[in-house]
Amino acid sequence: xxxxxxxxxxxxxxxxxxxxxxxxxxxxxxxxxxxxxxxxxxxxxxxxxxxxxxxxxxxxxxxxxxxxxxxxxxxxxxxxxxxxxxxxxxxxxxxxxxxxxxxxxxxxxxxxx
Amino acid sequence: xxxxxxxxxxxxxxxxxxxxxxxxxxxxxxxxxxxxxxxxxxxxxxxxxxxxxxxxxxxxxxxxxxxxxxxxxxxxxxxxxxxxxxxxxxxxxxxxxxxxxxxxxxxxxxxxxx
Numbered sequence: 001x002x003x004x005x006x007x008x009x010x011x012x013x014x015x016x017x018x019x020x021x022x023x024x025x026x027x028x029x030x031x032x033x034x035x036x037x038x039x040x041x042x043x044x045x046x047x048x049x050x051x052x053x054x055x056x057x058x059x060x061x062x063x064x065x066x067x068x069x070x071x072x073x074x075x076x077x078x079x080x081x082x083x084x085x086x087x088x089x090x091x092x093x094x095x096x097x098x099x100x101x102x103x104x105x106x107x108x109x110x111x112x113x
Numbered sequence: 114x115x116x117x118x119x120x121x122x123x124x125x126x127x128x129x130x131x132x133x134x135x136x137x138x139x140x141x142x143x144x145x146x147x148x149x150x151x152x153x154x155x156x157x158x159x160x161x162x163x164x165x166x167x168x169x170x171x172x173x174x175x176x177x178x179x180x181x182x183x184x185x186x187x188x189x190x191x192x193x194x195x196x197x198x199x200x201x202x203x204x205x206x207x208x209x210x211x212x213x214x215x216x217x218x219x220x221x222x223x224x225x226x227x
Contacts, residue, residue, distance in 0.1 A: 031213060033213075033215075040219065040220075041219055041220075042117075042204055042206075042217030042218050042219045042220055043158075043204070043215075043217045044217075045214055045215070048213050048214070050213060056213075058214065059214075088156060090158060092158075092215075098210060099146060099163075099165055101146075101148055101160050101163050102215055103160065104150075104157065104158035104159075105157075106155070106156070106157050107156050107157065
């Protein structure tokens with residue numbers, strides 16, 4: 001089945017540790033996105049990528065890093081510089097066609113130990 | 114900067130009744146897209162319906178329809194014949210045709226009472 005797969009579903013981070021969230025899509029979508037969701041809030045854009053080997057900062061990029069080495073994959077690293085990483089993280093993708101919506105994965109819940 | 118406002122943090126509806134969720138947005142653009150996403154307790158974001166700003170006709174998808182008022186910058190979602198499975202958080206979202214950024218409102222929690 002075509003879709004967006006995020007792993008793991010739950011992730012725990014120790015103080016000072018970097019962790020990486022995986023996002024893989026087999027929809028042949030060009031653009032991929034990472035969002036953060038906090039309780040009672042809408043989604044906020046962390047990073048996005050429109051093409052392989054290129055990505056742009058969103059509204060809350062500090063403390064996060066990404067890579068886009070393959071079209072299918074857009075991993076997000078939450079670094080130790082992100083002081084409040086506890087949140088729900090959603091990955092999305094869409095085709096280049098201008099009127100197409102973003103489709104989302106099932107999310108990863110990150111918590112601090 | 115574009116903003117999206119959902120003024121109803123929570124709404125409730127009786128099963129089989131109709132409910133309307135409100136959304137307003139602020140933009141100086143003329144070409145943009147609007148979306149309603151549903152987030153059930155499983156937390157997956159599911160696209161419910163979308164509207165292209167240049168289309169005057171309101172979008173419909175089965176029991177879901179929108180009232181798009183471009184001059185008023187309003188984009189409300191109407192759910193007809195509400196079902197228990199409609200219970201979820203509903204998010205309104207905006208994207209300029211010139212941008213990849215999807216701007217979300219803070220959501221409305223919909224409860225469906227049997």
